[in-house]
Amino acid sequence: MTTLRIGARSSRMSLAQSAPILAALAPTPVLLRPFSGEGGDREENRAPLEEDGVFSQEIEAALLAGEIDVAVHCLKDAPTRDTPGLTMAAYLCRDDIRDCIVTRDPEITLDTLPLGTTVGTASVRRTAALRAYRPDLEVVPLRGPVYSRLEALFQHDVDALIVASCSMERLGLRHRIGQRISPEIICPSLGAAIIALQTREDDMETHKRISKLHDRETGVEAETERLTLRQMDGYCNARLAGYCLTNDDGSTVTYTVRARAFSPSGTAVDVRLTGENATKTALDVCQRLTQHGALGLAKEA
Template sequence: MITPLRLGARASLMSLAQSAPILAALAPTPMLLRPFSGEGGDRERDRAPLEEDGVFSQEIEAALLAGEIDVAVHCLKDAPTHDTPGLTMAAYLRRDDIRDCLVTRDPELRLDTLPLGATVGTASVRRAAALRAYRPDLEITSLRGPVSERLRSLFQHDVDALIVASCSMERLGYRHRIAERINPEIICPPLGAAIIALQTREDDMETRKRISKLHDLETEIEAETERLVLRQMGGFCNAPLAGYCKTNDDGNTVSYTVRARAFSPDGSVTIDARITGDDPTTAALAVCDVLTQRGARELAAA
């Protein structure tokens, strides 16, 4: 008899929606999905003022270390920047769209055509700073909670528009609500965006073997490169740091573009760095050096 694979995920509609394809891909392996409510932990934390790493994953990681589950399902951008001792990111699913998107009641509107003074809902420091820099006339309203609740606020006319992750809208079946996918030059994505990571115990080789078919090598390289930038710059889930690693493959050669942006929460100061090279680690370290030379650490401290 095959031992069921026990997966742990947060008990949110988003987490369960992104876990469903994993269960389907691992079939016919018998599986059990354990939702974690986060009571007394991460669900009681407001996202916007977070000032520590990994607060969304502590309960699931504790269960993984205790042997209560075999695999933890994470959104990489919410996972700890540093690997928890005894645990490892054993597989990365193929990356989805890293861009944020504009959601409006009028599908013809774009970020550039929103009326002067329109209210835009987001609790993200990163999105708010980018919007203030690009459209200082807009009124940014702090709006948190599940995507479904934010959509309800939009259609109840509490706000005029939302900025949401494109991959979130797609995973929840709301692709048709996307008015515009926003250029990363305008709103730079969070490091680790649009990546689902599967975490196991470091010594659990059997489980790692069972989930290996879900692993995407290109995504692993991008994910680990972005985590390196986070570690070097002291970033985490909602810190004023954004960026991505992009694989460039023309069929003959492969290179990697690493981009990172540090910014002040009010959007008045941004520091950008972008390096392309054959080795993603070298490019990431070079980007961190450029950010440091341009005052990113002092900006974060301020």
């Protein structure tokens, strides 16, 4: 059997989330090739990412060149539009979409943080949500991998962190999670907590070999959220958040699509609709967002 060459970024996070994929593909022989991830992993430039696909350019180039067969992506960091010649061939079952708070005292919650507490995050989405929910907190720009942010916390550079729950879990740090924050307080990024496997569009053999890893429900949610991003001119660090939620009562399946556009101050336009067709529901959500001035709000200085 031909070895399946899998490409992933060389960060600790990427390698941690790639390991279960390699195990799940057994007995297929696999070879993991790490990529430096120039652009996305550079600590000094994480906050102002104004370009779609900045995290994935190097690994996509290798995939197009035939140097690897599969690229592993965090969907929220992947290009909103498929790169010509490439396709998202499989989506792994989605993890927890919520953000979480991490402090030195695991009993503290977002509501019980003392006035003036310094909270580290470089995310415009999290910053806007925190300013709206707890304007008395001091948000401190903090960039870099999760481990470097945890180091800043325990060196007392900041008093608390807001990070993705799934990131903590994938790194084996579930025990460090103090509180999982409701999406009603901090709305997740579109594409959050989804691992996507990308292949060349014409490579049907590889597509077939990884098909057993695909989760159908996650696939619908992923494509619906990518559509929402495209309709709203969104990208990784845009002022846009939301999710698609599958509702299955055993007899009927519906989809709740939420999208939230916001300004740096936290002013937001938030639309949520439920329907039987995920694509139509997403398009209706985007239409209502646009009608309420979401595109202008997201570009507000």
